[in-house]
Amino acid sequence: MxxxxxxxxxxxxxxxxxxxxxxxxxxxxxxxxxxxxxxxxxxxxxxxxxxxxxxxxxxxxxxxxxxxxxxxxxxxxxxxxxxxxxxxxxxxxxxxxxxxxxxxxxxxxxxxxxxxxxxxCPSVRHLPARWLTAVRQSMDHWHLHGLVVTERRLLAAIFTILEDRMGREIEITDFSEPAPAATLLTTLTTLKLHWPFRRRGAPGVCNYFFEDGLYPRPPVKREATSIPTSRFEELFHELDSGFSSVDSMERAEATIEGLLFALDMIRTSQ
Known part of the structure; x- marks a missing residue:
């Protein structure tokens, strides 16, 4: 562990x-x-x-x-x-x-x-120490910390996207205050609070993280067969997403890309 x-x-x-x-x-x-x-x-x-x-x-x-x-x-x-x-x-x-x-x-x-x-919680048992340390270093209040720290699959989706974008594993120094990466991680995790594409009927921000199968999170809800699988599918799944049209999914993708663009700016300025 x-x-x-x-x-x-x-x-x-x-x-x-x-x-x-x-x-x-x-x-x-x-x-x-x-x-x-x-x-x-x-x-x-x-x-x-x-x-x-x-x-x-x-x-x-x-x-x-x-x-x-x-x-x-x-x-x-x-x-x-x-x-x-x-x-x-x-x-x-x-x-x-x-x-x-x-x-x-x-x-x-x-x-x-x-x-x-x-x-x-499962996050402690399953997620790499570098990710968990990044979360510790980025949180400044218990409310958001407690909401996201048990979301091991959401955190895995976020950190996988970040590491793919950076082309390497993250390092502890990437999230040492006042590193911009810490602010970006907080912004990404805050999506859980204010995600505008949450599916209708979702339970809200509470996460049932016990791995006993009692309350499984359903797949991304698509109200039309024309809506394709997203390159951010895992992230959208963990955000309990639902899309009514191709346009709504593209707007969700643009939201994530906008945040990752900030990461690109950080990298090019270093």
């Missing part, structure tokens, strides 16, 4: 995706921040007992909408904010969390303490 750690990266960058953070009706940055801060404030006054923590869980689930894009993907009510040296998503039951006095309460969570301590 790669040794690149992606869970708690910096004071403002972390990932709560495996705890179902984005599996909510409104996974926008603003809504999630408000939700996490509210839970953290509530939990501060909760007695650290089994009964107190169970009551907190019931209160959260009673106060928040329970609609899920992926109904069988658990959303943990114990997700909150780590605010001691920054502001990022974290576990309210962790022994290092404020108020827990070193006691590990994660055994009261849905998956139990062992899963919380040992689970790493």
């Amino acid at each position: 790669n040794t690149v750690y992606l869970c708690q990266v910096s004071p403002d960058v972390s990932c709560g995706a495996c705890c179902g953070l984005y599996n909510v009706a409104d996974p926008s940055r603003e809504n999630l921040e408000a939700m996490l801060v509210r839970r953290t404030r509530w939990f501060a006054s909760v007695p650290r007992t089994v009964a107190g923590i169970d009551a907190f869980k019931a209160s959260v689930e009673g106060a928040e909408p329970q609609e899920r894009p992926f109904p069988d993907f658990h959303h943990c009510p114990f997700l909150g904010m780590i605010e001691n040296d920054g502001c990022r998503v974290g576990c309210l039951l962790h022994p290092l969390a404020t108020g827990n006095g070193g006691v590990d309460w994660r055994g009261l969570s849905h998956y139990g303490g062992m899963a919380c301590r040992t689970y790493f």
Whole structure:
């Protein structure tokens, strides 16, 4: 397994995706921040007992909408904010969390303490360390980081395109701040948030990344047989795309080419 750690990266960058953070009706940055801060404030006054923590869980689930894009993907009510040296998503039951006095309460969570301590997402197991390091170096906020870091096939499509364009494997220095490549990678990953060609009926930005076949991502939706396969097919698949016409697919391709043109400009200026 790669040794690149992606869970708690910096004071403002972390990932709560495996705890179902984005599996909510409104996974926008603003809504999630408000939700996490509210839970953290509530939990501060909760007695650290089994009964107190169970009551907190019931209160959260009673106060928040329970609609899920992926109904069988658990959303943990114990997700909150780590605010001691920054502001990022974290576990309210962790022994290092404020108020827990070193006691590990994660055994009261849905998956139990062992899963919380040992689970790493497929990206960590399958993607090259150079790609994962590039992601770490390019993210400045937990919201986008958590959305894309578990998208191993999306990241593979993006980095494959980048390396093909560059004619070599990327290097760590390509993404050292303030390298323009880091900005380009952030822009490419941000497509997940604002992709205008997302197919109708798609679950949104949440990603079911557990590889158990429960929620497979369907092929690119084409509403006409005249729409050909794209040179960016894998990327479009991972962005949950749908095209109503040849023109719409060509506009999507032009969007990607426009971003890659920026990479070409970077290379020629060096």
